[in-house]
Amino acid sequence: MLQGKAAVSQAKANLRLAEINLGYCRITAPITGKIGIANLTKGNYVTPSSGALATIVQMDPVRVSYTLPDRDYLDQLELFKKEGSVYKTKLILSNGSELDVPGQRDFEDNTVDQMTGTVMMRLRYTNDSGMLIPGEMVRVFTQPVKSRIVNVIPQTAVMADAEGDYVYVVEADNSVRDVRVKLGREMGTLREVVSGLKDGQNVVVAGLQNLRPGTKVRIDTSASANEATSNSVLDETSGAEIINSGDTGTKEEN
Known part of the structure; x- marks a missing residue:
């Protein structure tokens, strides 16, 4: 009787092992995707050293x-x-x-x-x-969901000393004064102004080495000068829209 029970248990164990081995004959993929060319076909003998049967890539997402x-x-x-x-x-x-x-x-x-x-x-x-x-x-x-408008000035307008960056701003009487600015990113030959300047202020961009606070300057408002400035800015910012006011501008970032 005991031998019979042992034989039944052994048969059940063999059946379970056979079912497991049979399960290895069915190959499933862990992802849903698109399969490439098969490296092996029906009838080939496959072993663990046979390598990949095929490659599946996920298509969505x-x-x-x-x-x-x-x-x-x-x-x-x-x-x-x-x-x-x-x-x-x-x-x-x-x-x-x-x-x-x-x-x-x-x-x-x-x-x-x-x-x-x-x-x-x-x-x-x-x-x-x-x-x-x-x-x-x-x-x-x-691009951000909302556009961001930033002030920009030419890099040539920026001076620096031990206290930090500054620019020369032209006053109503054509005299200049130095204004401390906080700068942001570089954009080609332009520099973002985080704080320190207001829209429409005139900033000196050339001959800064000879300037001192109170120095009188002449503002060139000719159409040719403005056009040249505008064209150079547009070219160097890859077509971004620039609105010039004197020598300062604004840029819309996308």
Whole structure:
């Protein structure tokens, strides 16, 4: 009797082992996606050393990785704090077409690349249309939900001493006085003014070495001078809209 029970138990154990081994014959993927070309076909003998049978990539959602200069990374973090994790982006695909979809904040690296001075970012996109293909090279244009207007001046207008940065502002009687300014990002030959200047103030941009507070200057208001200044500013800011008032301006950032 005991031998019979032992035989039944052994048979059940063998059956369970056979079911497990049979389960290995059915291969499943841990993700839903699109499968590539199969490396093996029906009838091939497969062992653990046979390598990958095929490659499956996830199609929806798709994650897009890109890098930002460290100074732009800090600005983007501020925007994330104000606007949340959904970020308006414009993706230009490899064929030049535009995919205008919102990107979801997914990941930011925890260090700055010392070789390039950039931080790796990653956004997540829904891909119902299938237009985004894993491994594809795309161009990412990010923009805040709300535009931000900043004051800018030519870099040549900025002087510095032990106390910090300053510029010379022209008063109503054409005399100059030095004004302390707090500067932000560089934008080509322009510099963002965080504080210290008001819209419409005239700032001296040339011959600063010979100036002292109270020095009288002559303002060139000729059309040719203004046109030249406006054109150079437009060219150097890649077409961003600039409104000049004397030698100061405002820039709308997107």
